[in-house]
Amino acid sequence: MALAIDESVHGLPETTPIGHPLDWSWLRGTKAEWGMKPVPGRRGLTMMDIATGAYGEVLDEPPYRSMAPRGADIDEETPDMGYILNHKSQVWADNVIELYEEAVARQWSSTRDIPWNELQELPSDIEHAMCQLCTVLTEIEMIATDLPAKWMWRMNHHFLEAKMFLSTQIMDEARHSDVFRKRALANGGGLLLSRSADESLLRSILEAKTYTQASALLHLLGEGFILDVFRQGELIAPTHVEKKIFRLSMQDEARHVAYGTMHIRQAIAADPDVADEIHEALDHGEQFLIEFGTSPVLSSALAMLLGGGAEHVEDKGFPMQSLLATKIFTSYLARCERAGVNRIDRTDLPLDLLGINLDDFDRTGA
Amino acid sequence: MKENVNELTFYQELADLMNGHPDQYETLGEVDFTLGVVMANEDGEDLRLRLRFEELGCRDVSPLPEGGESSCDCWLEGDTESWGEMFDDITANGRATGRYTINSLTLVGDHIDVKGDDPMGVDRFFRFNQTIQQFFDGAAQLAPTPA
Numbered sequence: 001m002a003l004a005i006d007e008s009v010h011g012l013p014e015t016t017p018i019g020h021p022l023d024w025s026w027l028r029g030t031k032a033e034w035g036m037k038p039v040p041g042r043r044g045l046t047m048m049d050i051a052t053g054a055y056g057e058v059l060d061e062p063p064y065r066s067m068a069p070r071g072a073d074i075d076e077e078t079p080d081m082g083y084i085l086n087h088k089s090q091v092w093a094d095n096v097i098e099l100y101e102e103a104v105a106r107q108w109s110s111t112r113d114i115p116w117n118e119l120q121e122l123p124s125d126i127e128h129a130m131c132q133l134c135t136v137l138t139e140i141e142m143i144a145t146d147l148p149a150k151w152m153w154r155m156n157h158h159f160l161e162a163k164m165f166l167s168t169q170i171m172d173e174a175r176h177s178d179v180f181r182k183r184a185l186a187n188g189g190g191l192l193l194s195r196s197a198d199e200s201l202l203r204s205i206l207e208a209k210t211y212t213q214a215s216a217l218l219h220l221l222g223e224g225f226i227l228d229v230f231r232q233g234e235l236i237a238p239t240h241v242e243k244k245i246f247r248l249s250m251q252d253e254a255r256h257v258a259y260g261t262m263h264i265r266q267a268i269a270a271d272p273d274v275a276d277e278i279h280e281a282l283d284h285g286e287q288f289l290i291e292f293g294t295s296p297v298l299s300s301a302l303a304m305l306l307g308g309g310a311e312h313v314e315d316k317g318f319p320m321q322s323l324l325a326t327k328i329f330t331s332y333l334a335r336c337e338r339a340g341v342n343r344i345d346r347t348d349l350p351l352d353l354l355g356i357n358l359d360d361f362d363r364t365g366a
Numbered sequence: 367m368k369e370n371v372n373e374l375t376f377y378q379e380l381a382d383l384m385n386g387h388p389d390q391y392e393t394l395g396e397v398d399f400t401l402g403v404v405m406a407n408e409d410g411e412d413l414r415l416r417l418r419f420e421e422l423g424c425r426d427v428s429p430l431p432e433g434g435e436s437s438c439d440c441w442l443e444g445d446t447e448s449w450g451e452m453f454d455d456i457t458a459n460g461r462a463t464g465r466y467t468i469n470s471l472t473l474v475g476d477h478i479d480v481k482g483d484d485p486m487g488v489d490r491f492f493r494f495n496q497t498i499q500q501f502f503d504g505a506a507q508l509a510p511t512p513a
Contacts, residue, residue, distance in 0.1 A: 042421055043396055095486075098398075102493065106395030113393060227492060235470040240461060247469065247496045254492035261486060320474065327473065331485070338485045 026073075043105070047097045047161060060088045060270075062158035070158050085155045085211055089270030091162045093262035099255050100161055103168035108248050110179035119187045119241050126238055129304035131189035133233065134180040136298050139194055140226070141176040143202045144169060144256065147218050151211045165259060172252040179245055197295040201288040212267045212274055213281035216341070219260020221285045224335055225293065227253040228328040229302075236305035257335065264339040278341050286349055293325070326355040371453050372405050372413045372446045374429060376508075381417070381424035383504040388422040391497060396421045399494045402430060402441025405449055413446075417501075419494065424501065439487035442468070444478030452478070453505045461503045468499055 012024050038049040050056075055071040062070075065086060066078040085091050093099075122130070148166040155163055184191050205222055208214035230253055233246035267274045292298070299321065304310060306324075307317025329349060333356070336343040344358060351358065370376045384391065391397075397419040405413040416438060418426035435441040448471070455466035465474065472480040472491075482488040491498070 102395070102398070108393065231469055231473050231492070234467060235465065235473050240463065243467060244496070247467075247499060250469070250492050250495055254489045254495075258486060258489050258493065261489075323474070334485045 043101075046101045047164075048101065051097060051161075058088060058092065058161075059158065061086065062156055064158070065156060067157045070160060081157070083154055083156045085151070085159075087270070088159065089267045089274075090211060091155050091159050091263070093162070093259050093266060095262045096165045096259055097161045099259050100165040100168060103165065103172065103252075103255055106251060107168075107171070108175070110175055110182055110245075113248065114179065114182075114245055115241055116182070116186055118239070120239050122187065122238050123309055125304060125310045126308075127187060127189050128192070129301045130187075130238065130242065131184045132192045132297060132301035133305065134184035135192045135194065136198060136301070137226075137229075138177050138180040138184065138191070140198055140202060141173050141180065143205055144173040144218060144223060145177075147205060147214055150206065151214060154211075169256050169259075172256070176249050176252065179249065183242065183245060193297050195295060195297050197291050198298075201285075201292040204284055204288050208281055210277060212264065213277055215260050215263055216278045216281050216339075217285045219256055220264060220335055220339060220341075221282060221289060221332065223253050223256045223260065224332050225289055225328060227257055228324070228331060232302065232306070232324055236302075238305075261335050261339045264341060268340040275341060279343075279346055282336075282341070282343060283346075283348065286343075286347060290349065293328075322355070329354050330356055371450050372407055374413065374415055374427060377403070377415055377417065378427045379508055380501055380504045381427045383507060384501055385423040385425075391422045391500065394497050394500065397494045397497050399490050399498075400438045401491070401498065402435035402438035404435055404441055404443040406443070406445045408446070419497065419501075435481075436483055438482075439484075439490045440480055440482030442472065442478055443481055444471075448477035452502070456503055456505045460506045462499060468502055469495055 009024075009027060013022060015021055033053045033055075036050075036052055036055065038045065038052055040046075041049060058070070064074055064078055065080045065083045066074070067081060068074040068078050148169055152163050152166055157163070181191070201222070205214065205217045208217055227250060230246045230250040234243050234250065237243040237246055264278060268278070300313075303313050303317030303321050305317075306320040307313045307315070329351075333344055333347070399419045401417045401419065403413070403415050403417065407413065412432075414430035414432065414434060416426065416428050416430050416434070417424055418428075430437075435443075452462065452466050452468070452471060455464075456462050462468065465471065468478075469492075471478040480488055480491050482491075
């Protein structure tokens with residue numbers, strides 16, 4: 001429904017008082033619907049509420065490569081911004097709008113929402129182990145800001161909601177780097193060791209050749225792994241302060257994994273050849289992940305925390321770490337299945353050593 | 367052990383508590399999550415219920431038929447004794463501590479598991495974990511169960 005200029009407004013000038021030309025054609029509305037008027041729900045007005053009519057139509061191959069907003073009356077001569085990710089399946093996930101709203105609603109502050117003044121003095125070995133874990137986490141979390149940032153400016157603006165979701169991921173990961181840095185320093189400890197194995201994993205993710213490869217490495221492999229590390233962190237947290245840090249971080253990470261799982265699934269559905277590209281990336285990524293997960297620094301710190309201190313590192317810490325490794329890699333393989341990437345028959349992960357029984361494994365990912 | 371943890375009314379009381387204090391959940395943000403609870407009793411009278419979380423509240427607590435948990439995003443399955451120990455810890459400490467948080471219980475041991483037909487549904491348990499933990503922690507605020 002267009003607002004008819006000739007019915008409601010008359011006699012508008014053709015130029016500004018100093019002679020510049022004016023364009024009043026916007027008063028006639030656009031090719032898209034005028035008067036959609038989405039109704040806010042109890043939460044307020046969400047992006048799902050306004051994804052109606054032409055505004056909600058996300059095309060597989062948008063006609064423009066500019067920042068012009070989807071649904072507007074776009075100038076045919078709008079400039080090409082040089083985007084290289086111009087097909088929906090290259091960036092989209094059908095849950096991305098929901099995840100964006102969820103991310104916005106569930107933002108938290110490491111300054112305000114963590115009861116820092118309730119931290120307790122811990123035995124020296126436990127404090128050191130917690131600080132070492134936080135050192136690793138504050139180092140690696142920023143990869144999940146750098147990587148989306150590397151690709152976002154190459155994504156067609158038609159896929160606005162995907163870019164908005166990745167913006168929330170960038171904020172989430174900045175907060176994780178922030179909160180673990182704070183925890184390392186807040187209880188009288190400090191930052192401890194940074195070792196090269198961690199950097200190798202990060203570099204392999206950053207250097208991925210395509211965004212979909214990068215997403216597989218980051219969202220499916222890396223963040224899936226870190227989600228489980230956060231679950232372990234919540235388990236071994238010495239006080240409710242650390243438990244809350246890990247739980248809130250876990251929530252954020254699970255959103256990122258949910259996006260990646262669905263994105264990879266849709267990318268493969270649109271182009272089955274993409275699966276080979278993803279397998280190739282994961283072949284390398286899994287090796288780096290094993291190197292990272294078994295690094296002498298990270299594994300010893302986790303074992304110390306799982307054992308409840310130096311005294312029980314061997315009889316409790318390492319056995320529990322082994323048990324949890326089974327869960328971590330089972331979860332990873334299940335997510336790959338859900339994403340449409342069959343890693344079970346291809347992976348070089350030492351499944352026997354990890355205690356994963358393929359006969360019991362449900363290929364639906366359950 | 368709290369004696370009514372295997373009764374639906376107990377979870378309705380937790381829901382009422384949550385619904386009565388949306389301010390306590392506001393900083394955590396809205397939720398869209400359907401969680402099943404399957405509690406195995408020794409006498410074979412298993413409790414199966416559905417907890418529907420929407421926005422800042424728990425909008426529905428209702429019984430599920432056998433197998434009905436599959437209609438949920440995911441479900442928590444364990445024996446009554448383990449659930450009782452979790453709620454005892456919450457009551458004693460004002461919140462779940464140590465290995466009695468719902469994440470920890472589902473991560474180690476085999477007493478309470480998080481299960482689902484779809485990993486995306488199971489991941490919702492992690493996406494809304496702080497809210498779910500706070501919901502269960504509400505048990506500390508309910509009137510003590512007579513011995």
